[in-house]
Amino acid sequence: MFAPAPFLLKDTSVSQVMTQVCIALVPGIAAYAWLVGPAILVQLVIASLAALLAEAAMLRLRKKPLALFLSDGSAIVTAWLIALTFPPLAPWWLVATGTIFAIIVAKHLYGGLGQNPFNPAMVAFGVCIVSFPALMSQWPSVGLQLPLVDQVNVILGLAPRIDALSSATPLDALKTALKLDEGAFDVTHLLANQDIYGNFAGRGWEWVAVGYLLGGLWMWQRKLITWHVPVAFTGALVAVSGALWLYNPAHFASPLFHLLSGGAMLGAFFIATDPVSGCTTPRGKLIFGAGAGLLAYIIRVFGGYPDGVAFAVLLMNLCAPVIDLLTQPRIFGMKDAGKGGKA
Amino acid sequence: MLMNLFKFKGGVKPPTNKTQSLGKPIAQAPIPSRLVVPLHQSIGGTPRPVVQAGDKVLKGQLIGEADGWISAAVHAPTSGTVVEVAMHVQPHPSGLDALCVVIEPDGKDEWIPREPVNYKALTPEQVRERLQQAGVVGLGGAVFPTHGKLTASKTVPMEEMVINGAECEPFITCDDLLMRERAEEVVRGIGIFRDLLQPKRVLIGIEDNKPEAAAAMRAAVQAVGENFEVIPVPTLYPAGGAKQLIRVLTGKEVPAAKRSTDLGVQCFNVATAYTAWRAITHGEPVVSRLVTVTGNVHEPRNYEVLIGTPMDELLKLATPHPDTDGIIMGGPMMGFLVPQPDVPVVKATNCLIAHSDRLFPPKAPEMPCIRCGSCAQACPHELQPFEMYWFSRAKNFGKTQEYHIFDCIECGCCSFVCPSRIPLVQYFRFAKSEIWAREREKNAADQAKERFEFKQLREEREKAEKAEKLAKAAAAQAAKKAAEAAAAAAAGDTAATSPQAADAPAIDAEKAARQAAIQAAMERAKAQREAAQPKNTDNLTPDQQQAAAEIEARRAAARLAVPEAPANEKSE
Ligand code: SF4
Ligand code: SF4
Helix, strand or coil, X not given: CCCCCCXXXXXXXXXXXXXXHHHHHHHXXXXXXXXHCCHHHHHHHHHHHHHHHHHHHHHHHCCCCHHHHHCCCHHHHHHHHHHHHCCCCCCHHHHHHHHHHHHHHHHHHHCCCXXXXXXXXXXXXXXXXXXXHHHXXXXXXXXXXXXXXXXXXXHHCCCXXXXXXXXXXXXXXXXXXXXXXXXXXXXXXXXXXXXXXXXXCECCHHHHHHHHHHHHHHHHHCCCCCCHHHHHHHHHHHHHHHXXXXXXXXXXXXXXXXXXXXXXXXXXXXXXXXXXXXXXXXXXXXXXXXXXXXXXXXHHHHCXXXXXXXXXXXXXXXXXXXXXXXXXXXXXXXXXXXXXXXC | CCCCCECCCCCECCCCCCHHHHCCCCEECCCCCCEEEXXXXXXXXXXXXXXXXXXXXXXXXXXXXXXXXXXXXEECCCCEEEEEEEEEECCCCCCCEXXXXXXXXXXXXXXXXXXXXXXXXCCHHHHHHHHHHCCCECCCCCCCEHHHHCCCCCCCCCCEEEEECCCCCCCCCHHXXXXXXXXXXXXXXXXXXXXXXXXXXXXXXXXXXXXXXXXXXXXXXXXXXXXXXXXXXXXXXXXXXXXXXXXXXXXXXXXXXXXXXXXXXXXXXXXXXHHHHHHHHHCCCCCEEEEEEEECECCCEEEEEECCCEHHHHHHHCCECXXXXXXXXXXXXXXXXXXXXXXXXXXXXXXXXXXXXXXXXXXXXXXXXXXXXXXXHHCCCCXXXXXXXXXXXXXXXXXXXXXXXXXXXXXXXXXXXXXXXXXXXXXXHHHHHHHHHHHHHHHHHHHHHHHHHHHHHHHHHHHHHHHXXXXXXXXXXXXXXXXXXXXXXXXXXHCCXXXXXXXXXXXXCCCCXXXXXXXXXXXXXXXXXXXXXXXXXXXXXXXXXXXXXXXXXXXXHHCCCCCCHHHHHECC
16 A cells, blocks of 8 residues: 555545635625615525536536535536626526536636636626627616515516616716716715615625625635735725826725725635636735736726726636746745744 | 744744644544554655565564664564555655565564663763664654754754744644653653753744643753753744744755755754654564644544554544545645555654545636736745746646755645636646656666767777787786896885785886885875774765765655655655
8 A cells, every 4th residue: 555644634625615605705795685686695595506507517528426416516617607707687597508608618628626727707708798888787786676576577577677677877877977077076076866776886795795804804814815815906996096086086086985896805815816717826826816906997997897806816717827937936945934933 | 922023935824733633632643453564764765574474573673774874673563463564655655665574463562672772881882873763753754764864964053943843834733742741752862862862952843833842842851951952943834843942043055956954954843852762771663653643624633653553444543524525644735645544654744634625625627827927935945836836737847946945845836826826836746757857867878878988998998009019918917027127126115004005006017116116105095094094984984975875866766765855855
């Protein structure tokens, strides 16, 4: 028998890691269901089912042990991220298609767990927003007055998708104003006049973002993620939005607004931190996070899509291997030893 | 004692499982029915057997003679009769055989005449020689011959001597008990090392989960009147790795390509110091060692065990549970399952752990790497294990070297934390042995090529020389007379002081007497230089020898014939 040291192993597994990521999403999901609409719970179920089905089919095809890989939880994480980034009342088939595409194409065609160069959830988002721009832009007005049954009917296509369902998000409103450049518009004024605006950002959404922040901090405390990506991501976002805001507060929203709007928090803690498609070296993570934060800002403010996080992450995914290669850390015993590390 | 400690990156905190075997004092294991003593028990040359079947031997009698400077003698662990000198399976994962002296004890345990000496009366050379003759080697697991580490460098002053009592591996407690029960002899042994190396400071590092050992050592240091510093270091595996302990105590990082002496540090294990003291002042060669017997047993305990004791006999003393299905030699992080239960205890055996699935549940199936980076965060050498894994798997060994695979000390931290349950260390061992194997093949091929080219060259040269000889024969004959006359004149004033001048290479016929005189003067100068510095290669280049021996040991490890290379790094 060949020696399989170490004999002692830490109590950990891929499914444990994935389960903890899901747990970390719970505060955000709770705020979402409470303040924006419980329909999100339905979407989470739809996405999870689609993901498991697609995963099972692909594992079958690839002749991989079904139970082992189905239970690793990675498909569920992808599914939840998709559900959380899609509009909450998106039709069920859109969520399902996105999820199946993510699992089959973005994950398994690239080699399955651990091999995908792009974040599968963001691929799904990107593909869907390009293919179904209208549906992907229908963000319901806050608090969604419809009862749950009606929301579900909308999702399942049993009720008409009335226009009143959707409205522009605060990000959209700003972008439109900036694009039209109506001369003397004033951000504060503009936002204050919208009933979709809460205290800091989109009403309700701001608290969802806070929920993600809490979950993210918990993951950091559990050492599931390191601080590098979230700090660099939010740091870059704050820096660039802050600079422009200081330059012209009438035209540009505050950093706080940007942090709590759209997918910024989810992106900073749950998406840009995806280790498979992201960077792994400490300096690489900083570059990756900062790049994603910066691109997200540029795309969401000046680009053509409601939010920029998805494309920002995908673009950085492209660069990740090169960044990793160029940022290999020093190893024990290399020249600049002794600096720091004093206990 | 206020002291600035340093940190090393990474490390893990596995459950220590040490208390089980700490309950009772060290016990003497009985003499077994048969002792199988491998001759090759240290890094370096394999000792030559000096006994044969039928010989009567006494306890402590030499049975294997050190072969070369980096090699240590081997002795009969008890009195009895040599049954055979033959190949036996070794306590090594490879399960390969090696030459062993098998002794049937007579039960009298009768010592050779031991001569206690006061080592202060000995020259450093004599001390080193005695250590070699007594078979003193690093008992932390590296089994590097200790005398080979005891020559002070001529260029780098020795600043710190680090004494390793960290014992960071879970389950193992033999150093702990040694320090508790025999602290004074450990301290006196350290004194010998100190006198030979003359370091500015002596730092004894003990993990802070062993306060009793630290207290005992402190008391002993005071009782002996030394100024050694006993320093508790944070309990964090692998704090007992030589490089990690040096880092923690001195802040110095020893890279893979260097030895610690280049940075003015040398490191010894506490048990090594103890045996050195017994060897020098009591004349007792290393014939036994402390072994922790623990794991899936009723009565875990530390035993003083004769080298060569079959492991299953030793394990019986602790009454293993019926579901025991194997024996791990060493700790659970870097140890290995021995190929068969009756392999002998050797100098590198610090711990036996009875293995069972209950104690060490079978590993969950291996999943793909999810690049979570946990391994990199746990690696005390700050490597990127998942990258090395990736390239090892792909057999892209060049890339594994770019990711510094040879800096990996195989501590197992990465495997320990990996959520995908990838046996990373196994991949690294595989990659390293493949690289060594390829290097050997290449060297062999290069040598063959060289030999071939050399042969061609020689044939051509011989042809040319033949022709030249014929042509020159006549001319030379004529020149000879003149040259002889000149050389005689030159030799007249040099031969008396320098006999080498007479051996000076034959002077070309064309060269004049003047050149002969210069040549003779140079020879004379060289002879004087050599006289001033005795041509003692042993003393001149122990470092080089050690380096060569270690490289050889690593290669040997690649062939899986001697204790594995990683052991080198661990707590020497
Ligand atoms: S710990 Fe395991 S899964 Fe994580 S990066 Fe390292 S090898 Fe991959
Ligand atoms: S076994 Fe090697 S790669 Fe793994 S943690 Fe230890 S030194 Fe690092």
